[in-house]
Amino acid sequence: MARFVIVPQWQGSPSSRAMQLIDGAQAIAGDLPRASCTTVDIPLEAGEAVETGVHRFSTLRRTRELVDLELAPITEPVMLIGGDCGVAVGAVGHAVRRHPDLAVVWLDAHPDLHTPDSSTSGAFSGMALRAILGEGAEGLVLAPGGVTTDRLVLAGAREYEPAEEDAAIALALTTLEASELSDPGALAAAVAATGATAVYIHVDLDVLDPGAMSGVTASVPFGVSLPDLLAAISGVRRVAPLVGSSITGFAPASPEAAVDDLGTILRIVGALA
Secondary structure, X not given: OOEEEEEOOOOOOOOOOOOHHHHHHHHHHHOOOHHHEEEOOOOOOOOOOOXXXXXXXXXXXXXXXXXXXXXXXXXXXXXXXXXXXXXXXXXXHHHHHHOOOEEEEEEOOOOOOOOOOOOOOOOHHHHHHHHHOOOOOOOOOOOOOOOOHHHEEEEOOOOOOHHHHHHHHHOOOEEEOHHHHHOOOHHHHHHHHHOOOEEEEXXXXXXXXXXXXXXXXXXXXXXXXXXXXXXXXHHHHHHOOEEEEEEEOOOOOOHHHHHHHHHHHHHHHXXXX
């Protein structure tokens, strides 16, 4: 049975709907086997930047410590349910400590490649992938070299800010457009090319086309269809064992709206679990 860790963090999001990420994480958890779920009690306060350039840094740092403590004794694959996508950084760190040659697949409408210096919002969710690469505010980033650019695949991103475009080019990242995921073997081939023997898959739900997923903080047109996403995940799992995963970004407008999207989300959970 899969192991789920629920982290309803909202402080990393720049959205005015950020607190609805709490409701989204709790709604997903409500449809998972209770005996397999652990919820991390995140701090209630918004937090302070503490001269880091990261909005709400102090609370984000405390939540990261709580996630690290929760994951530390776990040896089997874990699926982390957020919250904003900043929570995935600690989960990737846990996976790479156990599998040093880990590949990371980042499925997101946004590339999340900012640093505190380039971000105009200061939102950590927009820095999450750069933090995985070891760049950013101390206390939130992984150790440099843990995940290298040649073992990272960014897929489905279609809303880049100029600094993120520059970063993707400078880092020579492997990227796949949302349309390329209509080929069920494309993502698997990209992962196989990394030479990694284990993989972590992160899914921010805004990678999906708005027609397939409405309950996100920032919908971006021309996203991935649900069948294409499920087929891509399945293909990756055939080329490398899945040792960790995360699903983030669910921010339903109401309990009734949450019901409309939960069927889609649970199919993604099933593909990862």
